[in-house]
Amino acid sequence: MKxxxxxxxxxxxxxxxxxxGVVLGLNAALADVALKPIDLAWVHRNVGLGARRLVAAAAGDVVSVDELLPRFRLRYREVLLDNSPPFPGVDEALRQLSLSHVLAVASNKPLAWVEDLVAHFGWSELMAAVVGPETVGVYKPDPKMLEYILRETGHTKKDTFFVGDMPVDVETGINAGIPVVGVTTGAASSEDLRQAGCTVVLESINDLVRWIG
Structure with a gap:
């Protein structure tokens, strides 16, 4: 059966x-150690490579990452579910896509947070696999998350697309030999994604439904 x-x-x-949610959680952690808050634009420039790198950038030379990171994890977990809304139309798009595709998630976010969000929005039943850095021991752009999902689902690279919003996602797909669909709902521009090597760049997951047909 195909x-x-x-x-x-x-x-x-x-x-x-x-x-x-990241802004709220990180600012609460920074306040705990008497550091100045950051704004949305700063987070926009620094997200995508994992919590440790984000916190390291916020801490600078004032506070150690090992001190600030546990505070951020605690504070962010408190606000995560209520401050990470799906983009408009994503829920409907995923449910429609699940009728004709196998779906999975691969994120640099801690796995417990990824699983919590997926469950919170009622997407667990739609996903064949939900993977984070703890699953394979590395972060994107290492291809191991995508390779793990291929093994779990029994798919090949030829019948797979990876969908992401950052150049690191594009690099991950290229490293895995999987074509990448970029969406401009995140921090990167369409030009950033094209230069990184996207197969195609769309405005949103809603456009993915139409593009796949």
């Missing part, structure tokens, strides 16, 4: 707008 094609999605900036 498998439905596989669509692997990044989470933050692709399916959900995580920036409001």
């Amino acid at each position: 498998l439905h094609p596989l669509l692997i999605f990044d989470l933050d900036g692709t399916l959900v707008d995580s920036l409001p």
